[in-house]
Amino acid sequence: MKRLWMALVLVFACSLAAANEAKPLAEDPVVEQRLIRISEDIRCLVCQNESLAGSRADLANDLRREIRKLIREGKTDAEITDFLVSRYGDFVLYRPPVKPLTWVLWFGPFLLLLGGVVFLIRFLRQRQQAHAAVAETPLSDEERRRAKALLDATEN
Structure with missing residues (x-):
């Protein structure tokens, strides 16, 4: 019985040691709101059927970090979207424009x-x-x- 309690205490202690503190969304909630609004219309290039806002892929995290940087630089939503389209093509948009391509x-x-x-x-x-x-x-x-x-x- 004593071994069972020791094992339970050990498992509990290991789970506490492995737990991470929750990361804050961002230093600036306004930046985070703009990021969410922009990234909901952008397709995750890895998942392809998921928005950038909902994806947890490493590339999606990198793109969100890039969008945050552009927001802090003072770029407008349209400029950020144009930047992503120029880099990845119309495929990155959930609603691509109607044009011959x-x-x-x-x-x-x-x-x-x-x-x-x-x-x-x-x-x-x-x-x-x-x-x-x-x-x-x-x-x-x-x-x-x-x-x-x-x-x-x-x-x-």
């Missing part, structure tokens, strides 16, 4: 859907025409005789 991002899914619908309609029409052509063709005497023989063989 991003037409595939904006219109590609609709074109794929439209192409799928057109393909489906053509396929169904061809199939319907093939069935109609088969249904209109009468059986020859030989085909009738073979069908009758098959039916008679299954009845016995």
